[in-house]
Amino acid sequence: MHRLKKAPDSYGTNKVKKSGSKASPEGKVLLALATLLALSLDSSGWVVHPVQAATQAQSEKDWSQTVRDVLTHEIDAQIHDTSLWCYRKLTEKNGKELLFSTCQSRDLELQRLIAVNGKPLSEQERKVEDERIGDLLNNSGRLKKEEREQQEDAKQARNLLELIPNAFLFQKEAEEGDLLRLHFTPNPKFHPLGHEGNVFHHMEGTLTLNVKQKRLAEMNGRLTSEVKFGGGLLGHLDKGGTFMVKEQEMGPGCWEMIMLDVKMDGKALFFKTIGVRQREVDTRFQRLPPSTTVQQAADMTRERDAKVEAQKQ
Numbered sequence: 001m002h003r004l005k006k007a008p009d010s011y012g013t014n015k016v017k018k019s020g021s022k023a024s025p026e027g028k029v030l031l032a033l034a035t036l037l038a039l040s041l042d043s044s045g046w047v048v049h050p051v052q053a054a055t056q057a058q059s060e061k062d063w064s065q066t067v068r069d070v071l072t073h074e075i076d077a078q079i080h081d082t083s084l085w086c087y088r089k090l091t092e093k094n095g096k097e098l099l100f101s102t103c104q105s106r107d108l109e110l111q112r113l114i115a116v117n118g119k120p121l122s123e124q125e126r127k128v129e130d131e132r133i134g135d136l137l138n139n140s141g142r143l144k145k146e147e148r149e150q151q152e153d154a155k156q157a158r159n160l161l162e163l164i165p166n167a168f169l170f171q172k173e174a175e176e177g178d179l180l181r182l183h184f185t186p187n188p189k190f191h192p193l194g195h196e197g198n199v200f201h202h203m204e205g206t207l208t209l210n211v212k213q214k215r216l217a218e219m220n221g222r223l224t225s226e227v228k229f230g231g232g233l234l235g236h237l238d239k240g241g242t243f244m245v246k247e248q249e250m251g252p253g254c255w256e257m258i259m260l261d262v263k264m265d266g267k268a269l270f271f272k273t274i275g276v277r278q279r280e281v282d283t284r285f286q287r288l289p290p291s292t293t294v295q296q297a298a299d300m301t302r303e304r305d306a307k308v309e310a311q312k313q
Helices: 025-037 064-080 123-137 140-167 195-202 294-312
Strands: 084-093 096-104 108-116 168-176 179-186 203-210 215-223 227-229 235-237 242-251 254-268 272-288
Touching: 064 140, 064 168, 064 179, 064 203, 064 215, 084 294, 096 272, 096 294, 108 123, 108 294, 123 294, 140 168, 140 195, 168 203, 179 195, 195 203, 242 272
Parallel strands: none
Antiparallel strands: 084 096, 084 272, 096 108, 168 179, 179 203, 203 215, 215 242, 227 235, 235 254, 242 254, 254 272
């Protein structure tokens, strides 16, 4: 993914949240996979082994237009979503379980680390978090840099989502209420212009669409073949890598990610191991006023930290 999560000063991380720059979680996952696959900037070094999809019978419905309609609305909804939230973010990465208190203002999403492996931070560790957040709020140059990166990532992620209707062939798996689950396989006729789109030649999985609200509720995917860089000399990603991302409606027209799970393995140049293991579960969503300032968001993360500390007593 560009990166699944931006590398923080400590365990914490902060993301800029500008109206019009919000990217869907599915798009971020695809962007992350595209970045993993783009270890070599020379797309001619790729060795692509697309999985041949089963040819759809003439009598079957072509679901690509349904997918296109839903994703067009999904992208538009994400661009215009100005809702603000506080929530709990539990992540598992590199063998550690990290719990964050996360609150958003119009311009910035702040995350405060509040527990590691189920243990609330010590007084000294909480002080470090206070200093980290304070330093960020007082560094306008860093805020602007993160804002630019967030906007670029959002644009790239949306571009990848736009490719999905053409990149895959779709078959209906199940339908229940407003939810439609489609199985997708690579479209052998799809030839992306940029190297990022090559990720689709190695992927199959399922899309779960809310057809009434035209939202992408869930996406599951896996690498169906080994991905080689430079004929294998520069490295590879193993067949069988998986990802899953799930969204849920939090309010009328407001959808947020509630779960992310990524597992990828491989080797890079000089036999360096590539290992991506990340799981995130977001809970306890609380909507905030649209006028919430950055300072108020920071204060609210501290209040949630205090509640964890109180529970420890």
